Amino acid sequence: MGLAWDDVQLFLAIAETGSLSAASKRLKVGQPTVSRRLADLEYRLGAQLFQRQVAGAVLTSAGERLLEPARHMAEWAAEVERAAELTGSAPGPRGVVRVTAAPGMAFEFVAPLAAVVRERYPELRLEVLSAVERLDLTRGEADLALRLQPVISNELVVLGSVTAPNAVMVAKSYAARLPRRPKLHELDWIAWSPPFDDVPPNPQLKSLIPDFRPVFTSDNYLVQWRACEAGLGAMIFGRVRYRFSLFSKLVPLDIDLGPHGQSTTHLVCAKSALALPRVRAVADLILEEFTRPTRL
Missing domain, CATH: 3.40.190 (D-Maltodextrin-Binding Protein; domain 2)
Known part of the structure; x- marks a missing residue:
């Protein structure tokens, strides 16, 4: 049987958050809806994907087999969205750019940077994601990331560091x-x-x-x-x-x-996202600010 993208998103949300309740928050639907959709998916597959436990939902062997292909599908879905945006985009940067950063960096650097972005590009808007959890850039969970850890991925690129x-x-x-x-x-x-x-x-x-x-x-x-x-x-x-x-x-x-005694912050982006004018514009502004920090 063929799996719809909605089914894969549901499966990944449960697998990666570890519970139906957390998955419902990620998907922005009610927990009964998640439970019903999962039961329907498992019925159509003819296999149980999760063991329901007090601590959450644990992958079965059938779910384990599905996990990596589902993650790859999520990455390719993000690639398709970026390609579609390039195909139909109007000239000039516009739209929403999602930047993820640690809470301190988000508060002190990214939030005020939004005013700079707004002044330079009135049709751009920043969405700042300051959760401690690391978001997946290759799957389009964010467009740019400010990270302390070096990048180990062929799909990501470090644009600059401070x-x-x-x-x-x-x-x-x-x-x-x-x-x-x-x-x-x-x-x-x-x-x-x-x-x-x-x-x-x-x-x-x-x-x-x-x-x-x-x-x-x-x-x-x-x-x-x-x-x-x-x-x-x-x-x-x-x-x-x-x-x-x-x-x-x-x-x-x-x-x-x-x-x-010191730390380095890296500006990271998915390689395929760099071609998007909205992402490139914000990345360039961040790099511009990186070149002129002042020491306390």
């Missing part, structure tokens, strides 16, 4: 309570909470501080930043500010972060 030193940052009120030359383990740390406790800089701090235990955690970057500004503890920030960055109330401490 490297900045990292620093331990605190409020002046908190700095006044510290010894003259504090050590990492003497600081009260503000960090990510579950389910994001493996997001940087948590792993780096764990590697530097035995028995690392933050004094405050949150799953929201802005909440962490606000707690730091209030004098609750310390955070690690890149010591670079762009021309439209917010003025920070935080000050750096003279502490060596060892192998984690």
Whole structure:
């Protein structure tokens, strides 16, 4: 039997999110609809694709066989959409460009960049995706990504990178309570909470501080930043500010972060998306801003 693209999207949403409820959020439909459509798909295939468990939905052997071909189909569907856009596109950049970035980068860099984009290209609009989870550029889940990790894929390209030193940052009120030359383990740390406790800089701090235990955690970057500004503890920030960055109330401490003393942000794009005028225009603006950051 032939599988419709809607069926493949449904299957992938459940397989990759691990539950029917999470898949319903991704697909923007109700959970009963997801359950009904899955039951219909399994009936037509004559095979069970998932084992329903308390913790979620787990792939069966039949589902495992379907997973990689479904992922390839999703990538090709994105390629078809890009080719169709090029075929029918009017001259000049227009439409929506989806940029994914870590919460801090999205807040401090990408959001204000939207004003620059709007001024330069009135018919362009940014959609900023700041979730911690990595989105798949080859499948069109986003057009551009700002990532700390290097790219390992023949379908992706790094358009440019910016490297900045990292620093331990605190409020002046908190700095006044510290010894003259504090050590990492003497600081009260503000960090990510579950389910994001493996997001940087948590792993780096764990590697530097035995028995690392933050004094405050949150799953929201802005909440962490606000707690730091209030004098609750310390955070690690890149010591670079762009021309439209917010003025920070935080000050750096003279502490060596060892192998984690700097970080590099890469601008990544699917190769096939670069031909789209809307994507190329935003990528060029990001690269333009990359060339003129100022160190704190």
